[in-house]
Amino acid sequence: MDLAQAQKLWQPEPGWLNTATYGLPPDPAWEAVQEVLADWRGGRVSFEGWDQAVGRSRAAFAGLVGVPAEDVTVGSTASQLLAPVAAALPPGATVVVPEVEFTSLLFPWLVQEDRGVRVRTVPLAGLVEAIDAGTDVVAFSLVQSADGSVAPYREIVAAARAHGAFVVVDATQACGWLPFDASLADAVVVGAYKWLMSPRGASFAYLAPALRERMRPDAANWYAGKDPQDSFYGLPLRLADDARRFDISPAWFCYVGAAPALELLAEVGLAAVHEHDVALANRFLAGLGRPPGDSAIVSVAVPDAQQKLARAGVRAAVRAGRVRASFHLYTTEADVDLALTALAG
Structure with a gap:
């Protein structure tokens, strides 16, 4: 399965740039947990x-x-x-x-x-x-x-x-x-x-x-x-x-x-995930006029950044006094551009 096919297995709301806080489950993981919770509730199976x-x-x-x-x-x-x-x-x-x-x-x-x-x-x-x-x-x-x-x-x-x-x-x-x-x-x-x-x-x-x-x-x-x-x-x-x-x-x-x-x-392969994640992080940095990096996590100081992102529905974190954005395989260019538009405003 390539990354483009795999991305269809997530259901994120637009603007999730906070995997460094917690990741979002793919459909197979979500469905497996729902099934096991139902089994637990009904006492259907052993462990x-x-x-x-x-x-x-x-x-x-x-x-x-x-x-x-x-x-x-x-x-x-x-x-x-x-x-x-x-x-x-x-x-x-x-x-x-x-x-x-x-x-x-x-x-x-x-x-x-x-x-x-x-x-x-x-x-x-x-x-x-x-x-x-x-x-x-x-x-x-x-x-x-x-x-x-x-x-x-x-x-x-x-x-x-x-x-x-x-x-x-x-x-x-x-x-x-x-x-x-x-x-x-x-x-x-x-x-x-x-x-x-x-x-x-x-x-x-x-x-x-x-x-x-x-x-x-x-x-x-x-x-x-x-x-x-x-x-x-x-x-x-x-x-x-x-x-x-x-x-x-x-x-x-x-x-x-x-x-x-x-x-x-x-199945997707970490090399493909790495390339995707870092490319999106660098798209975000470029939009802020910053040099590219080598990480899926970036930290930026932008005036009122947390408030601007929150108003646009973008979910990121604040760490060490700076806005921390993180990008994973379910993140899209539209998510990045939504954040950039919010920060520009």
């Missing part, structure tokens, strides 16, 4: 059918980011998936992060400070140079939530490897429009409700085997069992050997919606 969507989602996510499915764990939020990574740091470890970073990537390290873990913040533009022999972990968003800045992923990884540091990435604002190889990092966490267009409550993490060996599954539960169907009751501890040992029992309905959304993205 096993719903649970198949978790495996489908895990496999689809793994394919999108280029890693084996057995190295992917599922959860509900990015910070929850990051927590055991932070808890595995030895006392006295140093974590280097960008200074303007979304707190879901920042707070999990900060709560470890009572164990002597030190968090050092630096400008994103200087992150590569800031990685040194005293760095144990470098953690960053692949795409910054506030303004859409794209981190120099490969350069950061190279610097971290040169100094023996782990690499932890939050790809929530990237995965779904920006192709990247998750296997270059040690951990990649993604909240699926933005660019992966899934219900809020579905999240994924790639955890490299070498990192998992240092981690403890403090949220161990039946679903993390080697055979979940044989892990309902009693001793002994019998967890999965792969990344599933870090799974939490999933919010099934969220994954029922996630599976068709991720599978559709895979």
